Amino acid sequence: MTTLHRLTTPLTESSIKALRSGDRALLTGTIYTARDAAHKRLIELMEKGEELPVNLKDQIIYYVGPCPAGPGQVIGSAGPTTAYRMDPFTPAMFAYGVKGVIGKGPRREYVKEACASYGAVYFAGIGGASALLAKAVKKVEIVAYEDLGTEAIRLLNVEDFPLIAAYDTHGGDIFAEEIPKYNTLPQG
């Protein structure tokens, strides 16, 4: 049976270390959104040694491009996007101080290794559960790169946002651990 963690931000070192790949978690607090275009800009600033428009140290980044909010909604549908597109940026984000990222799908080996070496976690959200995940978002504020539209950096206040620990700080990898258990293909 998997463990269910109740997490609040900022994540403490002990709560990060307690997460094991395959564990489920409910997160309450603040997270920042950033995906392809925002990552490109952030990394360019880091390479130039310039300050980022938002302080992301000890924060969690959610790879998401939400739908526009309809009447009476805080945010439109907002599920995780495929994480591997952010792979080239992720070790640098961890080195900078980001403690967790939320996306979907497997990633390159070096991201898994970066989770272990920087003490950060890659969480898998449930891709396509976008209406349900939007309901866990209680407040939204655009904090940088408004010109990027859906790809702008937003600060989200979330309550009981459901997550699955995919890569933990101990080298654990849910994909590598779980898929072989159900692989029944004839060998060869």
Add this chain to the structure above:
Amino acid sequence: MRTIDVARITEAVSLLCREACIDLPPDVLNALQEAEAKEKSPMGKHVISTLVENAGLAAAERMPCCHDTGLAVVFMEIGQDVHLAGGYLHEAIQKGVRDGYEKGYLRKSVVEDPLIRINTGDNTPAVLHTEIVPGEEIKITVLPKGGGSENMSALKFLLPGDGVDGIKNFVLKTVQEAGGKACPPLVVGVGIGGTFDHVAYLAKRALLRDIGDHNPKPHLAQLEKDLLDLINQTGIGPQGLGGTSTALWVAVESHATHITALPVAVNLQCHAARKKTRVI
């Protein structure tokens, strides 16, 4: 001959975009519920039950079931006895997409130039496929195609001698390389035959078939069943987190081809296998 004002096409496309993005088709919802019952992995079961709950919430709240409301792919079968009046067909379609994505609070996910990458802001242009058919009706289907699964699709020219085994290996390899990135459980569209351009179209068109409808040719229906079994033995499971439900369905479409060739295209579709049709 029947005259149809293109404004009716604009209106239909606008509605179809909204309905397609909000309401998961009944065949897909049903297939997800069946997969949930059969899934052997506890995490896989949890994922699918969340997706079923999400579909219900999206329908009740009239919000998109997935945030990636896709690039709108529009299929039209136009009866050859139809006369279109009041404007140009292509403009009418784009106007419908623009209107539907705006009114439906759908995400605008199209960049104008693939290298400069500036968002067009209204989700146009759509991709349009037209076929001229007998009759005096117009059948329009909108298939909002998400990026995660489209990015993992593949096309290859096999050797004619590679045959059915070669096709199975290529489809399986494509699904395994995609893993959780394509948002399984998938619907897998497979095109076989034709030319370089046509085989990709066949794979896309295969996604229009309802889950449960096999190819009428018995050997292709058998291939669909065999591929579904194989894909569900990969262990990839819902969201790639391990399990027995990696695909909900496989649909194969074929076309005559050149004596030297065996082209195969695999178009992956995520579990939000959205499509909606209207006949004018």
